[in-house]
Amino acid sequence: MALGKSTGAPFPDHLQTPFSFQNNAHDLRALFTKEFTALDGQVFLCRGKPELIENIAKLAAEKNWTNIICKTPALVNDMQFHLLPSVNNSTDEEAEAGITDCECLVARTGTVVLSAAQASGRLLPVYSPVHLIIASVDDLVFDIGDALKRVENKYSGQLPSAIFFASGPSRTADIEKRLVLGVHGPKEVYLFLMDNDLKQPKYPDTL
Amino acid sequence: MKRKQTEFLLASGRKVFDLDHRKKLNFALKQADAAYKKGKQQFSDLETTKKIAKNIKWQAIENLHTYLEAFETNFNRNGGRVIWAEDTQQALDAILNVCRKNEAKSIVKSKSIVTEEIHLNQFLTKHHIEILETDLGEYIQQLDGEAPYHIVAPSLHKSKEDVAQLFHEKLNVPPDLSPEELTLVARNILRKKYAAAEIGITGINFILADIGGIAITENEGNAWLSASAPKIHIAITGIEKILPSVHDLNLFWPLLATHGSGQRTTVYNSIYTGPKKQDETDGPEEMYVILLDNRRSHLLADPAARESLYCIRCGACLNVCPVYKNIGGHTYGTTYSGPIGAVISPYLNDAAEYQHLSFASSLCGACTEVCPVHINLHNLLLNNRRNAVEQNLISASEQIGWKIWKKINQHRLLMNWPGGATKTFLVGKLFRQHWGIRRILPEFTHKTFNQFTKNKPDSK
Amino acid sequence: MKVQLFVPCFIDQIYPQTALNTIKVLEKAGCEVSYNPNQTCCGQPAYNAGYWDECRPVARKFLDDFNAPEYIVAPGGSCVGFVRNHYDKLFPDKNMSQNTTQKRMYELTEFLTEILHIDNMGASFPGTATYHDACGALRECGIKAPPRALLTNVQGLELIETDDCEVCCGFGGTFAVKYEFISSGMAEQKVQHAQKKGVEYIISTDHSCLLHLDGYIKKHLIPIKTAHIADVLASGW
Known part of the structure; x- marks a missing residue:
């Protein structure tokens, strides 16, 4: 695999140039909500735990879910404590929905970052027909690069065996370019964003 | 010819x-x-972004050997195993070995053009191992016994009626299903397969040298399931998919999404660094990455084509x-x-x-x-x-043609000779057959522009 | 301003009137036009066919024929793009940066608008037309605005854009004879798009494209005419 002759840099003037995306300075909460919604996800802002539990309970009742899987111990305890018996930590393949937390949220692309190191593991978020994510406003970062740094820092060199960047429900356009949601992964995705101070915009951390 | x-x-x-x-x-x-x-x-400046991306790929490919070795070292440390395949046969043998060792009867596979390159499906079928395409477009193509039509959109050339008819014939469902209903049919069939398969095979969009991982881009979730549900994950790719660092994905994921499907980001972008870690909930027990050369080194060796x-x-x-x-x-x-x-x-x-x-x-x-x-x-x-x-x-006749062309174009007087009618006749004689039935050939004017002008060319 | 005229082969052999009109336009724009009668071809046909060795002596002759220090103007983007972007590769040993030919060479419309800052030639050309972006002009030379600016100021001419104005006409030199079906299919779709817009003319900077489209149009008796931009700009005065 020896290189015969090396070639020079294609664009030597741009070896140090940073690239940039549109919308660099933005309220992350508003940006994330806009992008996540544009991808057919739904955001529920929740001021504190009681509102979160109430929102989930009402949505479950409305959708008539009787079997919601959650493998995150703290979350299961919270839910069951509040008499949400449909939430359990079984491995039932027929469950109607799955609840997980997340590693972080990418505002620019409306992305939920998940990993195999979470108690929910690899399969629950993708196998569930409906995915409910519980996140906090502190999970927001601007772009994919920021999210990668955050995950790297958290696991300090021992990355989880899988890291997922999920942006909205599963989709396909393989049949005549027609958009269909929920091909192999979830058809519906709901994000419950915990934020105690809704009036304060959330700007990116300046490094 | x-x-x-x-x-x-x-x-x-x-x-x-x-x-x-x-x-x-x-x-x-x-x-x-x-x-x-x-x-x-x-992108605030796509042109510059593309230049930056090219610089990164240049760096990666100029130092391919170093980066691939770094990948192997890091991936081994994560508990994965790298298999180097010089050609199609070595890649096929490696996959068959893993299948035999684990007595695999069925495999789920996500989209991978490299598996088309080595004709993996035909090979495994010959060895009585079921291999099922899970990407919807690939699944449609597999049902139809056709190769993918497009590297990103495999069934691009089929109308929704074509697909409905195909599903009707092959899967015994009503003949007039909508794209939504057809998708649901495929979903229900394939769901059962992920859990049953012993091995999941995926392609790779980027090999990440610094963390010893791979990145896979998809919209449907079938690659995620194929890489996570079966107890063995085999990922296969050509050696050129290398990126120096996981941090390059901040650029390359959106770039791939926009140019592949017009999205800002695809629905699922995943990084896999190895098999399930001890304290993790689920995931494969073993993970292999097959790095295929298959004459890519010929491209690498030629600076003009690299x-x-x-x-x-x-x-x-x-x-x-x-x-x-x-x-x-x-x-x-x-x-x-x-x-x-x-x-x-x-x-x-x-x-x-x-x-x-x-x-x-x-x-x-x-x-x-x-x-x-x-x-x-x-x-x-x-x-x-x-x-x-x-x-x-x-062909020899074409070679002679260009030698004559060279001669004529080195001497202005030859270009003015032998008059428009003769030229029209000669060009017609030479090209009419290859010009086809849908166009007429142009006619030369009696005199060239050169002959209209007062100054005369040197008569050498 | 003194300029040297380069006449692309197609124009020299098939459409000499376009070269005469180019001179007419340049003179009206205040140029003194000279024409070296020894000139032949830039060498592109052989180069594109893979015959670099056959191309080189012809390209070398081009450099010799145009070694005067004045601008070189050509009614066609294809030759200009070739000289600008490919002579370096053709002569890797020759220090092309010392040679100013590549920098002195301009396509007619870009020369008028960018060097002479003229976007109105005082022409009139009644009718409806669409502009076809010749690949050589568009992608090798980056010419998008100049022809449009000039055509917008032509009296009586209504310019209608098609969605596929940047799509190739299918000519491509030897491609047109090696792969007649694909080449004809491309011409067919190009002409059909123009037909859908109901235009009377397809105008372009390059006669190679127009010749190809015209071959399809005439064969199928389609009521559209092709027109080189130099001929349009030289009309009505």
């Missing part, structure tokens, strides 16, 4: 004037174009290519179609058999213009053409 060239020429004639095919392809590619134009707005290895397989050059738009994917008769396919196929296969593809281009440059990593595709086609001439793969 070589057999493949003749086949290509005849097949192109059938496709170009198949108006139903033209309509379907134009419809699909028009939508792809509209999505791309919207998606690219996410940049074709920067390709991230987004398919954008196919979408904008007027030749692809007219003849579609299958006509090429290669695993990789479109401009990038025409560039690399003579290197990845016998050059004599595939050089004609480099000439099947008007050199319009739309491919070069759209390429997210700024590969000079139409210049690489020119380079291939020169190779074909130097390697004597062109």
